[in-house]
Amino acid sequence: MSWEDDAMRITVLTVPDCPNAPVVEERLARALEGRRAEVELVEVRDTGQAERLGMTGSPTVLIDNVDPFASPGAPVSLSCHLYRGPDGRVEGAPSVADLRRVLADADAAVDCDCPPMDAAGRGGRGRLAPVAGGLRAIQQALLRHFAATGHSPAMEDLDAAAAADGRTAAKVVADLAADDFLVLDDHGRIRAAYPFSAVSTTHRVCLADGVEVWAMCAIDALGIPDMLSTxxxxTSADPVTADTIIVTSADGHMTWQPPTAVVYVGQRSCTGPAADVACGALNFFTSRRTARTWARQHPDNTGRTVDQARAEALGRSIFGSLFPAAEPAEGRG
Incomplete structure (x- = not known):
């Protein structure tokens, strides 16, 4: 498989002999103004092909497989596509100004200059629970259980650690959940303890000792090797293409396949625990191109792409301190 580079992909869908095809190509060339992009003209000959490609009239312009001019619920069509320009006139091709706007929007979707979101949640307070009330003891006990078994502990597995502070495991776990150190399901069972998930996710981590765990998100997955000193x-998958991304961590160094892979760091426009607000918007992508496509398809998310080094640093900064340096988990390969 040949992996895509970071260039924007622009596809112009037209019916054969569409008089506006050369018009939109000429305007695209002016609007791009040196921006790296692959422009392809595709002739669509029947409604089946139009439906597969997302054509809503001739010409249809797709940016990274997304139609920025489409109205909600626009039907598949082989007829002429009409565009209203900035001056109100209706034309058979988008104006240069409108093309520049949607191209800039596509770049801004994942390439903004804003700093990465607080991937840990908790308003920058970090993921290490306080010592008081037995919170840290229980947090570390359940993280060790995840690392040793690949699944969450039952309350009785945590009773001894909680008893040292004169509390029950259920009470300490409830306090940890209230402050977003972990997530409980509707039955009060541990569904997640960042960075681990008790249910399968897109992000699988195979530790050196053979234990397999699920990570809540891409950043959590990248933080696990450093957290456990292993x-x-x-292994993850691009949400757009379903192509596999593999990051191998050995002796503190990470190798990514494909080499073009990146991470989108974002969050939804809502409030709540990080599992609901951020984890679904922290994903691996095979390239900036597919990250850009995903961001445009999910306008309720805000964030940016980060390169491999930045993503690794985020994982280390969030999870690297969860175990004392003198007590590393087993398993350095």
Whole structure:
């Protein structure tokens, strides 16, 4: 497989002999103004092909497989596509100004200059629970259980650690959940303890000792090897293409396949625990191009792409301190 580079992909869908095809190509060339892009003209000959490609009239302009001019619920069509320009006139091709606007919007979707979101949640307060009330003891006990078994502990597995502070495991776990150190399901069972998930996710991490765990998101997955002081292999999938991304961590160094892979760091426009607000918007992508496509398809998310080094640093900064340096988990390969 040949992996895509970061260039924007622009596809112009037209019916054969569409008089506006050369018009939109000429306007695109002016609007791009040196921006790296692959422009392809595709002739669509029947409604079946139009439906597969997302054509809503001739010409239809797709930016990274997304139609920025489409109205909600626009039907598939082989007829002429009419565009209203900035001056109100209706034409058979988008104006240069409108093309520049949607191209800039596509770049801004994942390439803004804003700093990465607080991927840990908790308003920058970090993921290490306080010592008081037995919170840290229980947090570390359940993280060790995840690392040793690949699944969440039952309350009785945590009773001894909680008893040292004169509390029940259920009470300490409830306090940890209230402050977003972990997530409970509707039955009060531990569904997640960042960075681990008790249910399958897109992000699987195979530790050096053979234990497989699920990570809540891409950043959590990248933080696990450093947190546990172990080698590991992270396997995930691009949400757009379903292509596999593999990150191999050995002796503190990470190798990514494909080499073009990036991470989108974002959050939804809502409030709540990080599991609901951020984890679904922290994903691996095979390239900036597919990250850009995903961002445009999910306008309720805000964020940016980060390169591999920045993503690794985020994982280390959030999870690297969850175990004391003198007590690393087993398994350095």
């Amino acid at each position: 080698d590991a292999v992270i």
